[in-house]
Amino acid sequence: MVGWQNGMRIGELCLAHRGVLVLDECLEFSRQSLETLRVPLESGRVEVPQKKEWDMGQPACFTLIAASNSCPCGVLGDDFKKCNCRISEIHSYQKRMSEALLDRFEMRTHVFQEASSVYSGRSSIEVRENIHRARERMRSRQNGKLNHSLSLEELMQASWWSKEAKSLFASYKNEKKLGFRAFLAIGRLARTIADLEDKKILSETHLSEAAHYRIPWRWPMQKEQ
Numbered sequence: 347m348v349g350w351q352n353g354m355r356i357g358e359l360c361l362a363h364r365g366v367l368v369l370d371e372c373l374e375f376s377r378q379s380l381e382t383l384r385v386p387l388e389s390g391r392v393e394v395p396q397k398k399e400w401d402m403g404q405p406a407c408f409t410l411i412a413a414s415n416s417c418p419c420g421v422l423g424d425d426f427k428k429c430n431c432r433i434s435e436i437h438s439y440q441k442r443m444s445e446a447l448l449d450r451f452e453m454r455t456h457v458f459q460e461a462s463s464v465y466s467g468r469s470s471i472e473v474r475e476n477i478h479r480a481r482e483r484m485r486s487r488q489n490g491k492l493n494h495s496l497s498l499e500e501l502m503q504a505s506w507w508s509k510e511a512k513s514l515f516a517s518y519k520n521e522k523k524l525g526f527r528a529f530l531a532i533g534r535l536a537r538t539i540a541d542l543e544d545k546k547i548l549s550e551t552h553l554s555e556a557a558h559y560r561i562p563w564r565w566p567m568q569k570e571q
């Protein structure tokens with residue numbers, strides 16, 4: 347994914363610059379390959395220090411979307427099928443993604459099989475237009491910056507917070523399991539949810555929804571196993 351290993355070739359991380367990188371079945375990638383995502387997800391650049399030409403790094407700022415099964419056979423968590431994987435197999439499968447990399451995902455969710463294939467929500471065009479309007483709101487409020495690049499200080503200054511939301515956000519800071527990266531990510535995501543709803547004031551509801559996306563990603567083991 348980093349590229350360069352077989353001559354002058356740019357990898358997928360750079361090719362996805364200013365776009366979206368989708369990793370389907372991401373746990374089929376080796377742990378070593380997945381770990382190469384950590385630096386660009388933080389810095390927006392790929393660095394290969396042993397190559398002089400790359401000393402300055404190459405731009406690799408992208409939105410990462412990754413999906414995986416919860417176990418090797420793919421049915422752990424399914425209400426209607428029984429997973430036949432051993433616990434050790436599930437553990438080693440899920441551990442292909444490190445905690446450090448997982449911490450860089452701002453939204454995580456379990457996706458269940460839909461009972462019906464009929465989708466009655468908004469169209470893709472409506473969703474795209476809503477996102478476009480939300481991004482314009484961010485830029486005009488924050489001197490051209492999008493929410494994901496705000497520091498904590500900027501986030502607190504740029505946004506209007508309800509009294510309850512401020513208090514709830516402060517309580518997250520004392521949450522032992524939540525590192526600073528996760529704490530800041532929740533604040534930024536809550537601001538984005540409010541922008542998508544065209545709400546100037548960030549509320550408790552926006553924060554709670556954002557915190558919900560920090561759910562433990564690893565699927566709980568079935569007791570009978």
Ligand SMILES: [Zn+2]
Nearest residue numbers: 417419429431
């Ligand atoms: Zn399984």
